[in-house]
Amino acid sequence: MTAPAMKQANSAAKTKQRVSNEQRRQVLDLRRRHSLREVAEITALPLGTVKTLVSRSGAFRDNEQHHALFTLPPISASTETLPSVPELPPQEVVTGDKEVDAVLWLRSIISTGQVALIERAMEGTKKIRTPLDVLEKRYRDYLVATNPGHPFAAMSSFGFADLDALATRAIERHRLRLEGDARFGDALLADTEAESFCIAALRGLEPTGHLGDFDKGQVAARFNAQPELLPHTLTDCLYELGYWDQLYRLRHAVDRDARGDSAGLVRVRPAGADPAPRQGRGAGGVPLPGRQPARRHGRVRGNSLQPDRVISPINYPRATAHNQRQRRQRYT
Incomplete structure (x- = not known):
């Protein structure tokens, strides 16, 4: 064995001997808050030794x-058989304002999350001549008038006119509902x-x-x-x-x-x-x-x-x- 090889072997042996169980625990504890190089500096151990101790412990591999x-x-x-043509929600008289009630019905259709129904509902909005933001105000006024003093009456009309955002949420919710059924069943x-x-x-x-x-x-x-x-x-x-x-x-x-x-x-x-x-x-x-x-x-x-x-x-x-x-x- 050559002199450099003997010197390296002796160095490795000395390093191995001076790593006690307490030092091993200290290295692993410090590694949770410091980098490998910082641990080596704190413990005064060679960086290679620190890397070896951390790697062999297995404590820092995915569990x-x-x-x-x-x-x-x-x-x-x-295995559930879905209807080929989704059923439309029933129309209801809610406010007595035909245009506001029409938007409420369209929102109930969009809320099903069924893409085919949503497309029909979005087409239906084009037949409403009054701007949706005006209808939102009329709906808000209706809620406030019929529920005096109710702190949430006006808030419940916020977003009434934003049918696109409602459609996005409904489609995502429908997708998650189907995924939940596919993963967990009942x-x-x-x-x-x-x-x-x-x-x-x-x-x-x-x-x-x-x-x-x-x-x-x-x-x-x-x-x-x-x-x-x-x-x-x-x-x-x-x-x-x-x-x-x-x-x-x-x-x-x-x-x-x-x-x-x-x-x-x-x-x-x-x-x-x-x-x-x-x-x-x-x-x-x-x-x-x-x-x-x-x-x-x-x-x-x-x-x-x-x-x-x-x-x-x-x-x-x-x-x-x-x-x-x-x-x-x-x-x-």
Whole structure:
């Protein structure tokens, strides 16, 4: 063996000998907040040694078990036979103003999300001679006059004339509804495997915050007890956030479809005309503007890459998943 080769072997052996278990833990802990070069400088270890320790630990590779848990079911072909010609919603006399009622009917057609019906509705708007923004004002005046003092009466007419935006939302909601059915069938609102995991992990915790939040330390401790399902990388964190976001979107599309469109079509009944709707909802149980369920997900922050802790991007959706069942019951 040549002198340079012997010197290199001896150096490697010495480096290997002076890396204790405590140093290994320190390297992995520092790596969660610092770059490889910074870790090497802090620990006074060679950069190559730091890279080797981090790579062999496996703590900074994507967690496939975590990905499997937070993956939506695959899309399957639907066996449901849809009607070849969608049925038109019935025409109703709402305000007594024929043109305003005509627009309300066209909006109900557009809200179905059926492209064929939407095209017919958009053609029908061309037959209305009065500008839509003028009809929106007439509709707003009707709501205010028939619901004196109601704080949301005028708000429910906002966007009344913007049929293009309504069509865009309706088509997307219809697409999400079909996707939800293709992925979950009749089990879309049932607890998923990920939600069951979160419910089990947080069972017994009591809210401590002013907004009914859980103590972050207690939440982290519960999830840390199952390290095999924790995110290892920023990619894992983003993947799980995407899961919660898409699950919400699929469920909310079905929920809004079941309750009707709340963007500009809320019809507030005059006092005494019908039994009072539930608090925060318009006629027929349709939520009034500003009372839509909040999206339950966190934000990726600068210190989010900490595989040994359940922190910012994961805490909030996981900590709220345990009461999904109660929340869905309130909104259905």
